[in-house]
Amino acid sequence: MNNIRKHRIARRVYWLRKYKLACGCEICGFNKNAVSLDFAHKDQMTKHIEMVSRRGGNGIDNLYKRLCIKDIKKNRFYLKELINEVRLCRILCKNCHAVETENNREFHNSRKIAEARGGSYKDRKNSPKSSTTLINFFN
Numbered sequence: 001m002n003n004i005r006k007h008r009i010a011r012r013v014y015w016l017r018k019y020k021l022a023c024g025c026e027i028c029g030f031n032k033n034a035v036s037l038d039f040a041h042k043d044q045m046t047k048h049i050e051m052v053s054r055r056g057g058n059g060i061d062n063l064y065k066r067l068c069i070k071d072i073k074k075n076r077f078y079l080k081e082l083i084n085e086v087r088l089c090r091i092l093c094k095n096c097h098a099v100e101t102e103n104n105r106e107f108h109n110s111r112k113i114a115e116a117r118g119g120s121y122k123d124r125k126n127s128p129k130s131s132t133t134l135i136n137f138f139n
């Protein structure tokens with residue numbers, strides 16, 4: 001990894017941590033350390049396809065690393081996607097997030113969600129299917 005890339009990613013991490021601390025846990029108010037604060041998706045179906053398809057991924061963590069130094073336009077697109085994703089999330093501490101996930105059974109449904117959105121769980125290049133498929137998923 002070259003230095004510019006390293007520096008830019010570090011800056012994003014810094015920015016994301018600052019944001020998490022500023023918000024604090026939406027449920028219990030914890031805001032002591034950004035490491036214990038997660039971006040939790042309000043709605044699993046709007047989760048970025050790159051994030052759904054990665055097993056055990058930390059969601060946003062997969063997006064902030066997407067960087068294109070040579071192509072400013074492409075980079076701006078990546079950044080826009082990251083910001084959009086942040087907007088779709090609320091901040092929860094690890095504790096509250098775990099309880100919330102269990103309550104929503106998010107973990108058990110992640111494969112189904114990925115399949116409803118884009119076919120194969122493993123193939124993240126697949127684009128999301130039409131909304132009819134998503135409606136069928138919930139029925």
Ligand SMILES: [Zn+2]
Binds near residue numbers: 025092097
């Ligand atoms: Zn909490």
